Amino acid sequence: MGKPTGFMEYERSVSHAEKPKERIKHxxxxxxxxxxxxxxxxxxxxxxxxxxxxxxxxxxxxxxSGCPINNLIPEWNDSIYRGNMKQALSRLMKTNNFPEFTGRVCPAPCEAACTCSLNGDAVAIKENELTIIEHAYEEGYFKPNPPKVRTGKKIAIIGSGPAGLSAADQLNKRGHSVTVYERSDRLGGLLMYGIPNMKLEKQIIKRRINIMKEEGITFVTKADIGGNYNAEEIMKSYDSVILACGASNPRDIKVPGREAKGIHFAVDYLKATTKDILDRNKTLTPDFKNFTITAKGKKVLVIGGGDTGNDCVGTAIRQGAISVVQLEMMPKLPDQRADNNPWPEWPKVAKTDYGQEEAISLYGEDPRVYQTTVREFIADEQGNVCKAKIVRLESKFNEESKRFMMEEIAGSEYEIEVDMVLIAAGFLGAQSYVADAFGVELDVRTNVKTDAGNYQTNVDNVFVAGDMHRGQSLVVWAIREGREAAKAVDTHIMGYSNL
Structure with a gap:
């Protein structure tokens, strides 16, 4: 331990954020x-x-509670303190293939479980992690390291999100020949098109994938397996296949008026925005108005209070929305841990994310409206959404399900004017056409079915990882799934694994 009294001598300090009214300009x-x-x-x-x-x-x-990929956090924190950044990188890369991603977008369950947070502020673990990898890039000692020996085995990975990329990285290190197929025009999955540029700049993804290419991994874009590529041919051509296509079915809001124009799924909106920026090679400036889907001059309604909903708030503000309202079905969480939510559990407390901070700064109030949902959308004569009927909710015990559920409060309905609606209500599992193409079974939640703790599907030599396996989750869980699926594949084709 480098500094036994460090936690008493130094206060927590994190990177400084640009002021909301300045950062919304780009x-x-x-x-x-x-x-x-x-x-x-x-x-x-x-x-x-x-x-x-x-x-x-x-x-x-x-x-x-704590890091899902079991990062060796005390070890590399000590190395940072001592200034031994190469040693810190060595310890970090033992468990995390992509700290440049998690250091930006992970909600940091490690910090929630930090012992310092029991009676004070947690160690700035997430930013320490990001410092290690970015310093390594800046100083030039994070370089391609291709395997010295190849096994002669070929692996296909379907999907280039964090699960697919981590599996590819692990299997390539083992010496297998890995090909990653991505149906989109750019690599990265939801890292590329689901997370806005202000949270994860896309050259960060390209930088890492370029290293993976130099290490011998092959990437194929615009390859829609079950669409323009044949799944049977893929299975015949490779020793094993890993499906890592994500949970790609957005949850819909099935209410009257849903067919009105101007209502979009959040994932379509965020993807279109990022694609517009990348295709034009620009960041948002006052004269950059040609978005495929734009909130400029509109009253925006975001349905969903999670991270994706917040990303929609921040994106709409940057595009020039007149106003933004964000609906959240559940009650507002407490500002401090409740007695029934003790450390080291994940703290169920209210947080104000970057998009909400920007809305408060720009519009003068928090965009979130708790315990509400949409009952109906109303369209104008041209078929464009112009209003939404909102109803308030309360928690009641449901005798049939034997649990508390949110139910409408009679007489609480009211209308708000809207020009654009973004549905950020989560995802429901694997897309059926991909599962059908490979012949894999789905469970009751429409995720690809495996035995508990296993990654082998019902089809020989076909494995699954990430959100397609566990359902919608975090990038850090996807990395863990990719690593574990890689080990399962390695064991399957080699008889043992040293991954």
Whole structure:
């Protein structure tokens, strides 16, 4: 332990965010990193406690506590404090294939389980992680490292999101020949088109994939398996296949008026926005108005209070929305941990994310309206959505399901004017045409079915990983699934695995 008293001597400090009214003028990342000397102090805050819950990755009360990929957090925090950044990188890369992604977009269950957070502020683990990998890129010691020996085995991975990429990286390191198929025009899956540029600039993804290419991985874009590519041919041509296509079915809002124009799924909106920016090679400027789907000059309604809903809020503001309202079915969470939500459980507390901060700064109020949902959309004479009927909800015990459910409050209905609706209500599982193409079974949640703790499907030599397997989840869980699926494939075709 480098600094036994570090957690008492140094306060938590994180990167400085550009002010909301300035950052909404562009789609770039907007945090200014700390200096290396400041970062060393943040590394020194790590207590290297006897039982480091930060790296446990266990489920407590149905929620993740600690890092799902079991990052060796105390070890690389100590290395940061000592200034040994190459050693820090070595320890970090043992468990995490893509710290440049998780260091930007992970909600940091590690920090929620940090022992320092029991009686104070958690160690800035997420930003420490990002510092390690970005320093390695800047100093040039994170380089391609292709395997010295090839096994002669060929693996196909369907999908280039975090699960597919982590599986590809692991299997390539083992010496197998890996080909990744991506149906979109750019690689990265939801990293590319589901997460806005201001959270994860797309050159970060390209930078990492370019290294993977130099290490010998083959990537094929515009390859829609079950569409323009034949699944049977894929299965015949490779020793094993991993399906990592994500949970791609957006949950719909089935209410009267849903067919009105101007109502979009969040994933379509975010993808179109990112694609417009990349195709034109621009960030948002005052004269950049030619978005495929635009919120400019519109009253926007976002349905869904999660991360994707927040991304829609931030994106709509950058496009020039007149107003943004965000509906959340559930009640507002408490500002502090409740007594029945003790450390090291994931803290069920209210947070205000970047998009909501920007809405508060621009419009003067929080965009979120809790315990509400849409009952009906109303269209004008041209078929464009112009109003939404909203109804308030309350939690009531349902005798049939034997649990509390949100139910409408009689007489609480009201109307709001809207020109654009973005549905960010989550995803419902694997797309059936891909599953049908490979002949894999789905479970009751429409995820690809496997035995518990296993990644082998009902089809010989076909495995599954990521959201397609576990349902909609976090990038860090997708990385874990990809790594574990890679080990399962390696064991399957080699008889053992050293992954």
């Amino acid at each position: 789609f770039n990342e907007f945090h200014q990193p700390l200096s290396m000397e400041e970062r060393k102090c943040q590394g020194a805050r790590c207590m290297e406690c006897g039982v480091p819950f930060c790296q446990s990755g266990i489920i407590i009360g149905g929620m993740a």
